[in-house]
Amino acid sequence: MARAKKNLRKTGRRSPFATFALVAVGLLVTGAAYAGISQTSATAEVxxxxxxxxxxxxxxFAANCATCHGMSAVGTTEGPSLVGAGAASTHFQVGTGRMPLAFQGPQGMVKPKQFTEEQTLQLAAYVASLGPGPSIPEQKYLEGDGDSTAGxxxxxxxxxxxxxxxGAGGALTQGKWAPPLGGVAPAHIYEAMSTGPQNMPVFSDANLTPQDKADIITYLQYIDQTPAIGGLGLGSIGPVAEGLFIWIIGLGIIIAFTVWVTAKSN
Incomplete structure (x- = not known):
């Protein structure tokens, strides 16, 4: 082994593992640089x-949204007017990937974002300039330090x-649904409450104060981070569905086991 290494040094040839090591280092450096750039753009101040x-x-807006909402955002047969929609509505819809729509359906689907955070804020600023509407919430209401009990x-x-x-979500009528709220960004939860996207009602500051909204966000973060004390949560779909699961699956297993034991004894 030592003789082989000595011969490699004499001939100037590289070890076959050197190429793999070089590629691995290059990938790590590239990944770290990309992560740094992404983090910078995501937290860009606008x-x-x-x-x-x-x-x-x-x-x-003209390049990506005007086809449905019109060049002046006054709406068309394919999309509503955005005059007075406010920055919060745009930041929510675009920031969650719901807009631009992938296809017409009962409601917008959550999908990977098409725009960076900086571009999303630029779109929100443009819509906000068209007329007064709900603004993007202040950071102090998104920290998660509210009253979880009140929330x-x-x-x-x-x-x-x-x-x-x-917050596990649920089905609504006509193919619509209330989405699950686990892992949703606090800003998007606040904006959904203040703008009422799709089937959701609008909770203005007269209905729920900014502090009330902050308390609800704190509650959702609490249940999102707290493990199920009783064991397997079964999707947190509620006691009726979970009880039905036990009756059907649990009793089904007991009956199958009983039949199997009886057959073996015979």
Whole structure:
């Protein structure tokens, strides 16, 4: 082995593992650089009131949104008017990947985002410039340091009938559904409450104050991060469905086992 290494050094040939090591280092460096660039763009600060930001948003809108919403965002037969929709609505719809729509359906599907956070904010600034509407929430309401107990009570009163008491989501009518809320960004939860996307009602500050919304966000983060004490959660779909699961699956297994034991004894 030592003689082989010595011969490689004498001939100037590289070890066959050197190429693999070089490729691995290159991939690690490239991945780290890409992650750094992505993180920078995701946290980019944008002056929503700057004319340059609005102009850039207008260009993005004309290229990607005007087909359905019209060149002046006044709406067409394919999409509603966005005048007065506000920055929060645009940040929610575009930031969750629902817009631009992949296809017409009962409601927009969550999918990978088409735009960076900076571009999303530029689009939101452009829509906000068309007329007054709900604005993007302040960071202090998104920190998750509200009252989870009060938030849970507010959630059960206002939201659980559609989203389930644990935020697991649920079916609605005509092929629509209330999406699960686990892992959703706090800003998007707040914006959904203040804008009422699709089938959701609008909870203005007169209905739920900004602090109420912050409490609900804290509650959702709490149940998202707290493991199920009782064991397997079965998707947190509720006691009726979980009880039905036990009756059908549990009793089915017992009956099958009984039949098998009887057959073996015979």
């Amino acid at each position: 002056d929503m009131n700057a004319q340059t930001t609005i102009d850039e948003g207008g260009k993005l 849970g009570e507010l959630f059960r009163i206002n939201c659980a009938m559609c989203h389930n008491v644990s």
